Amino acid sequence: MIRSIAAIALGTFAGLAANGDAHAWGKDGHETVGYIAASVISGSKAAQEVGKILHTGETLATAAEWPDCAKGFEYCHKTPTPEMKKFASDNPAHHNYHYTDIPFENAAYKPDAVGASPDDVVHALQDAIRVLQGKPVSNPGHKFTKRDALFILAHMVGDIHQPLHVGAAYVDGTLKFVEPKTKAEAQSTFTEGGNWLCIGSKGLHGFWDTDYVKRAMKKAGAVSSSDYAAALLSDAKKITKDSGDPIAWPEKWATESLNLAAAELRPVSVTGTRLQGPKGSCGKPPADPDPTKKIWTAAAPGNYVGKAIGIVPGRLEKAGSRLAHLLQAIWP
16 A cells, blocks of 8 residues: 555656756746735835836846846746846855755754754845845845845745745655754755655655646646736735744744645655766766765655645745735835
């Protein structure tokens, strides 16, 4: 029975794996967050201030994709603009701004936890908030203009609501999940936030980034991210605004996603190891693979995909609503 459930799950995941490249929530998810936030702040001072920063033709939906495009052509299939290239040059650690890698066994995000860093998604969001508030950054390596800061908020508020952008799985030599206590232990057991937990030819992280969003959109009858945002808007507007200093909000959101990641990673079983495909992917290993670079093969229960698809709308609703609340807290 266990074998047949694993086979069903593998087939379901493999059927999804043909859908595009994985990065953050993907274009559809990030645009949905931007559209929701723009609708919530419409007519407010925050909307006016956002309009002063964005250029003609730009929206919060396009801003939400910008930091992925700044990483290079392969991430959003557009040549980075000179502004994006300058951001990448000024912020050499910008790839790290999109996530943190807290072992999912942890109960809460802590800045000094294994997997956290001064350049992770929590710290990037906090310094972007400071820049838009006219305050100095805490990390001198974060050289953000106000436009950079707005783009970071528009994108990374989405990222921090993707469970596997916060909670990470680490696997020991017996193929069991383990909570590393040191950075050295983490390095040898790290699954790249689930990117190297391979189900078929794709990492588990990638399913959360793109495939589950596409399936959730289809379930809602949405053919575009703007359609999907409209379908989610009513529930998004019901989400309560966080209290207290907005600088503290990213840590709260990270803890929420970490707890959700735990629920989504525990049912996954690690079945073996093999050599990496091209560029560390789950694809077929090349003819001359690096024997030191391994990845993990994995399986999940047959009901895993359906449950995951059911979680996506709420995460995007919260991300869009919270982005709006954050902008309104910066510009009350």
